Amino acid sequence: MMNETDEEVTFLNYEQCPECRTNHRDNAGDNLARYSDGHGYCFSCHYFEKSEEELKTEFKEKTDMITGDYKNLVKRKIDTETCKHFGYQIGNYNNQPVHIAPYYNKEHELIAQHIRFPNKKFIWLGDMDEVGLFGQNKWRDSGKMVVICEGEIDAMSVSKIQGNKWPVVSVPSGSASAKKYIKKSLEWLEKFENVIFLFDNDKAGKKASVECAKLLSPRKAKIGRLPLKDANEMLVKEKTRELVDSIWGASTYTPEGIVAGKDTWDLLIRDDSKYSTPYLWDGLNNKLKGIRTGEIVTLTAGSGTGKSQICREIAFDLIEKGNTIGYVALEEGVTRSVRGLVSIPLNKLIHLPDVRKQVPEKDIKEAWDKIKSKCYFYDHFGSTESGNLLNKIRYLVRGCGCKYIVLDHLSIIISGLEGESERRVIDNTMTNLRSLVEELKFGLILVSHLKRPEGKKGHEEGALTSLSHLRGSHGIAQLSDIVLGCERNQQSDEYKDTMTVRVLKNRYTGETGICTYLHYDKETGRLSEGKFNAQEEIRETYK
The missing domain is CATH 3.40.50.300 (P-loop containing nucleotide triphosphate hydrolases)
Structure with a gap:
């Protein structure tokens, strides 16, 4: 293997992949291959770490975005009109021909570019901290349906066959980080009636589509299945009708299911206690338990x-x-x-x-x-x-x-x-x-x-x-689940700064009634708990 400076790059060792570790995988610690120029690649989740030289170059030039021309992507069968629609250009970077995919923030400002080299190597120019989904800036903030693909080329392929009339976007960096970017764009996606995930037809793409679908409201997300590798391959091989069927025939993701009684033993004995935090006042904890x-x-x-x-x-x-x-x-x-x-x-x-x-x-x-x-x-x-x-x-x-x-x-x-x-x-x-x-x-x-x-x-x-x-x-x-009623006689000279807190409903323990008294300090603005006697009747002033 050779790097860009024609130096021989050799394999060094296997080590744990940080992306797999985050997702509780790679317990053996050998998914990531490390090479002599410093770059690493995970053969499981496709996580990639750049070489030391690439990082130096990218750090030096990351804010210098470039321009190019709108051209037909002949091998991809994507026309100039579609490229113009998405702002996707052909240009040069370091004397190499490259594809330039623009990325925008929520204010529709161009802040980054995803640069694709002929050898399928990618780099980022600009600031990608606030990038949204590719193409998100082209569509209005609501609608019947939006299609999400795994890459820019696939998104433009789907958009082309629909005449660039209906919302199509893609995640910025493939399936490995798809969940991260769907989470960032969740508010925008929730405004659509249907969200179609049309990721690559491989193990990583199928898994990512399910992980992303879980983030959305029930029955909003749908998952399309492609008969070929990805949307662009469908376009290139003139399977556009089948591609459209994959979109409109996408199945609704639903985690709900029917559970037979014989399969409920684990449900019966499992520890399903909820996360609980104690209240700051003892009277509430005594009745509500946090x-x-x-x-x-x-x-x-x-x-x-x-x-x-x-x-x-x-x-x-x-x-x-x-x-x-x-x-x-x-x-x-x-x-x-x-x-x-x-x-x-x-x-x-x-x-x-x-x-x-x-x-x-x-x-x-x-x-x-x-x-x-x-x-x-x-x-x-x-x-x-x-x-x-x-x-x-x-x-x-x-x-x-x-x-x-x-x-x-x-x-x-x-x-x-x-x-x-x-x-x-x-x-x-x-x-x-x-x-x-x-x-x-x-x-x-x-x-x-x-x-x-x-x-x-x-x-x-x-x-x-x-x-x-x-x-x-x-x-x-x-x-x-819980209803608390608070009472205070604001006209009483003696008790106007004392509040009675009453449990009106308690689905957790069933205990109701007065649980505490809170005193308001006009100097500090704080509420503090007074002495509480569970047998005490309602104060005379509240009668």
């Missing part, structure tokens, strides 16, 4: 009672215990949400300008450092449409690794609706949230408002909370 993933905890109270502050306290505590959270606050901007979380470790209400000015910036920075890598926010810009919100939550869990999501609050989604319309939207939203929690196994902390109870006294004056008071629909109570 906050679990795969469950919905609904928090409800009268206006101004302190629901948002409870969310901040719980969210910061989850972060301190090593969890990544998504914070979706629909009644406030990201600035207010960040300041609310950072206020917790500071014990200062830094959303108030006068208070913030008195806190040294280094102290604020230290507090911010505690949350910055463990939380994500949704900058909604006033968009609270239910379907869009669900896609954002899916991305926070799948794309960002959030284990818990705080959604404050449900009621704003149905703001302005009344009667049947309000109930229908709440029912649909709760059903979709329930399905999403079950599918992705994250913990959802959901805030919901109350309707005014009958009688003279409202919840703001300390009226008892009840499941029947949840605003708009019984679906909130039915689909939640």
Whole structure:
């Protein structure tokens, strides 16, 4: 074997492939072949490491992108019109003829080029950290169907036979990294009704298509099977009709199945305990036994009672215990949400300008450092449409690794609706949230408002909370695992800073009733747990 400088390249040894190791394979540690010029190649997953000389050259020239001309790809039977559509050019790099595939970021800015040499060697020019799928910039952000191929040539082959009218894209670097790039583009893909994976007809391609399909909503992903190696071979051999059949005949990926009773023994005895994190207040732990993933905890109270502050306290505590959270606050901007979380470790209400000015910036920075890598926010810009919100939550869990999501609050989604319309939207939203929690196994902390109870006294004056008071629909109570009602008499001089927390529903242990009292400190903005006696009756002030 010769390298580009005509030096003899010899095999040195076998070693463990880092890509296989990440996917819990190559236990023997001998999938990767290492050669004398430093490059390595895995014969199992096709992972490739460049030689030392290639890395030096690429580092020196990686930001110098090149231009070429639009030409027919004669051997590939791809015409100039299709190449123009995708921006795919023929040019020269280091005096060698090359193919130039452009890659764009979410703002449709050209940021990288995938360079293909005649010997099928590839290099990247530019910055590939933010690249999307090849061709993604050419299509609108929704539609009936999008086809995903394993390479740029295959994507253009499929697009050509469809007259370049329907969305076709490809992953940037083949099957080995397909899952990574599908995850990055998940929010865009979820806007299509059907996502067709048309990867190569080999073991690696088939496996990658299944791994990628699992990332999408149930029954959205479909897997096409090709009779030949790939889409371009189908085009070259004039099997276009069969290629179209592979797309329209793609089977829906569905992991669901019928399980016979005789096959359920392992299910019966397996340890299926859910991931759980203790609450920061003992009273809640005594009755609820922690906050679990795969469950919905609904928090409800009268206006101004302190629901948002409870969310901040719980969210910061989850972060301190090593969890990544998504914070979706629909009644406030990201600035207010960040300041609310950072206020917790500071014990200062830094959303108030006068208070913030008195806190040294280094102290604020230290507090911010505690949350910055463990939380994500949704900058909604006033968009609270239910379907869009669900896609954002899916991305926070799948794309960002959030284990818990705080959604404050449900009621704003149905703001302005009344009667049947309000109930229908709440029912649909709760059903979709329930399905999403079950599918992705994250913990959802959901805030919901109350309707005014009958009688003279409202919840703001300390009226008892009840499941029947949840605003708009019984679906909130039915689909939640835990429902917590918070009560505070805001007009009482003696008890206006004391909140009663009541378990209204508890699917996990069945225990309900008052679980704790929380005291609000006006100086620090913090909630602390007071002494709790399980036998204590409701305070006189709440009667």
